[in-house]
Amino acid sequence: MEVSVNNLQKGFGGEAVIKAVSLTVKEGERVAVIGPNGSGKTTLLRLLNLMIFPDQGSIELAGKKVTGLGVREARTVRRGIATVYQSHNLIPRFKVINNVLSGKLGSWSTSKALFSLLIKPLEEVGVREVLEMTGIEDKIYWRTDRLSGGQQQRVAIARALFQDPNLLLADEPFASLDPRSGEKLIEILVGWSKQKNKTLIVTLHHLEFALANFPRIIALKNGTIFFDLPTGQVTPERLQQLYGDDHQGA
Ligand SMILES: Nc1ncnc2c1ncn2[C@@H]1O[C@H](COP(=O)(O)OP(=O)(O)OP(=O)(O)O)[C@@H](O)[C@H]1O
Numbered sequence: 350m351e352v353s354v355n356n357l358q359k360g361f362g363g364e365a366v367i368k369a370v371s372l373t374v375k376e377g378e379r380v381a382v383i384g385p386n387g388s389g390k391t392t393l394l395r396l397l398n399l400m401i402f403p404d405q406g407s408i409e410l411a412g413k414k415v416t417g418l419g420v421r422e423a424r425t426v427r428r429g430i431a432t433v434y435q436s437h438n439l440i441p442r443f444k445v446i447n448n449v450l451s452g453k454l455g456s457w458s459t460s461k462a463l464f465s466l467l468i469k470p471l472e473e474v475g476v477r478e479v480l481e482m483t484g485i486e487d488k489i490y491w492r493t494d495r496l497s498g499g500q501q502q503r504v505a506i507a508r509a510l511f512q513d514p515n516l517l518l519a520d521e522p523f524a525s526l527d528p529r530s531g532e533k534l535i536e537i538l539v540g541w542s543k544q545k546n547k548t549l550i551v552t553l554h555h556l557e558f559a560l561a562n563f564p565r566i567i568a569l570k571n572g573t574i575f576f577d578l579p580t581g582q583v584t585p586e587r588l589q590q591l592y593g594d595d596h597q598g599a
């Protein structure tokens with residue numbers, strides 16, 4: 350899914366958080382979004398997945414303007430977008446399988462969704478497949494709140510993949526994972542994007558991960574694009590300027 354953002358602005362309580370951001374991410378492209386705490390990364394992702402709406406500017410997804418859509422239309426667009434949040438938004442009391450299945454609830458009929466949830470989980474084979482990809486298949490029938498934070502994050506990533514989205518947004522998805530697990534899961538997301546030619550946009554504080562796995566880096570600072578460069582052109586000096594002296598508080 351191509352993402353095209355033009356002159357986007359968003360503020361909270363009169364304070365601008367995203368200021369005049371414009372960018373285009375092509376179908377199948379992989380982009381890491383970096384920047385200091387409070388620079389607007391999460392806000393940008395929430396604008397892209399239509400959880401919040403901009404004050405000004407426009408967003409086009411797959412060539413269709415999505416700013417100004419009604420609730421119902423916005424819901425339809427959201428089905429094609431999966432988001433992995435840092436706080437993974439899983440339902441604690443649910444079994445892992447039901448949390449993963451909830452990735453598709455948006456596109457299932459109410460009766461199918463209820464049957465799957467209350468009587469017998471449907472599409473177990475598909476669920477096993479994504480849990481295998483994220484290395485947590487052995488916990489498919491565990492209650493989610495019995496898993497460690499990192500294990501839950503694997504479930505959240507599995508749920509996003511199960512949704513089979515055209516655009517995958519991930520907000521610091523590896524924060525609760527140990528370095529090796531983080532690396533493995535990043536490879537899974539990147540592999541998924543390459544293989545299926547799907548767009549992947551990930552915010553990352555771990556610069557090494559960003560530089561090693563993404564061909565393009567967008568840096569946000571104070572709500573504006575500080576640089577938007579092919580990874581080869583991201584120099585230590587530029588990173589120093591990005592995170593440098595006038596580091597914004599979290
Ligand atoms: N719902 C909200 N209400 C008020 N202010 C908000 C809201 N959401 C975000 N902000 C403010 O917008 C700014 C940017 O926040 P955002 O979460 O986008 O930053 P971030 O780059 O994701 O930071 P971090 O690296 O810490 O995750 C912050 O100053 C934050 O306080």
Ligand SMILES: [Mg+2]
Nearest residue numbers: 390391392520
């Ligand atoms: Mg954030």
